[in-house]
Amino acid sequence: MGSILVTGATGNVGKYVVNYLNGRDSDVVVAGHRIQELEKSYPGMKAVRLDFEDPSTFEEALHGVDRVFLMRPPQIGDAEVFRPFVEAMKAQSVRLVSFLSLMGVERNPFPPHHKIEKMIEEASIPYAHIRPGFFMQNLTGVHAEEIRKDREIFIPAGNSKVSFIDAEDIGKAIAHVLLNPDAHQHVAYTLTGPEALDYVDIANQLTLLTGEKITYAKPSMLHYRSRYINERGLSPEYVNVTMALYLMTRLGTAKAITHTFKELTGDEPRTFFEFTKAHLHEFERKDDGDSTNDPFDLKEANV
Structure with missing residues (x-):
């Protein structure tokens, strides 16, 4: 398989996705705005600058990649900003994109996460939306x-x-999904504590x-x-x-409680x-x- 691109790799969830992927027979590419911070945090790992508002950064970030952990930087509230990147993932024939969404967003069209989920689905990219409860x-x-x-x-x-959930548990569940892309396609998982x-x-x-x-x-x-x-x-x-x-x-x-985290990882949240x-x-x-x-x-x- 190809590499796994982890966006927001130094963030609350992204850092745990990287940690749980690292050393598990996976080639990880860490991405974010601050290349020096990435290189310092992940010495020896491929680090790339990725700016969702700058399509010129997409080619290097997606080179050799077949799976993506996608998160929305909180300062970007306009879902349309992500459309060029979604199109770039489609052109790359990405096998799976795991998007960090929100619990209940399928019934709430107001947060940008709702539109980004639909954007990915309409692009016919295999997806595993991760819809966590509020982060601890x-x-x-x-x-x-x-x-x-x-x-x-x-x-x-x-x-x-x-139903708060620890960001480390979210990262662990996402790593499980990305390591088994064929088993988690066109699905949405709600994760809670x-x-x-x-x-x-x-x-x-x-x-x-x-x-x-x-x-x-x-x-x-x-x-x-x-x-x-x-x-x-x-x-x-x-x-x-x-x-x-x-x-x-x-x-x-x-307030809903699910058992999806244990089903994905075998562990208690x-x-x-x-x-x-x-x-x-x-x-x-x-x-x-x-x-x-x-x-x-x-x-x-x-x-």
Whole structure:
């Protein structure tokens, strides 16, 4: 077989896809915007620059490739940006593209993931859409600033429940799919953790494990949008996508639990409690100068 192209290879999911593929009789090509970061993270591995808004980067990235892990950089909200790359994969006769999508997106046409899924299907490329629940890493990533500084979870999800999943588990499942492309064609897999929690549950678990009182702020959509754009400095396009997802979450779209991860890998998914114990350092208080407003550091957060 040919090589496997892993886009977003230094991101929350991409790095685990690479780790689980590496050493399993697979030739991996890591791709992203920052070639030096890729070469530093994966010495000895082929690294290529890939910019979905620059078709001149496609030929080198896809050379010798027959399988692709595709993720949408969070700063790109327009699904049409991906059409030239999808056409390039079709021209390459890619055997399988595993696209990192969203849980419930088949019933929600608003996030760009919905249109990208349809774009891949209409191109007649064999696909295995991966539709995970919300990443546990959302709490250690984009939403960690308020937890560290204010000891509160500032997410406009109302009273909704979420079946969080560890990004490492997602990467492991994707690696299984890419290593067996003939067994996973024209399918969509919804991956979740083993339990559905609301954000009060999350705050209580964080309180127990950190030893400090952490609360759920339960902000309104407008309060959230104002803070994340005007104070956090994130792009309106990115924040609007997250608002659409949290609106759907309020309608109960993120609470279902599946057993697909175990069916694909043979392992049990990680619980949020286990994840938090392993990442307690991410919730330690930091000085104001330690926070970041760089939206590119969001990697492939799924909110």
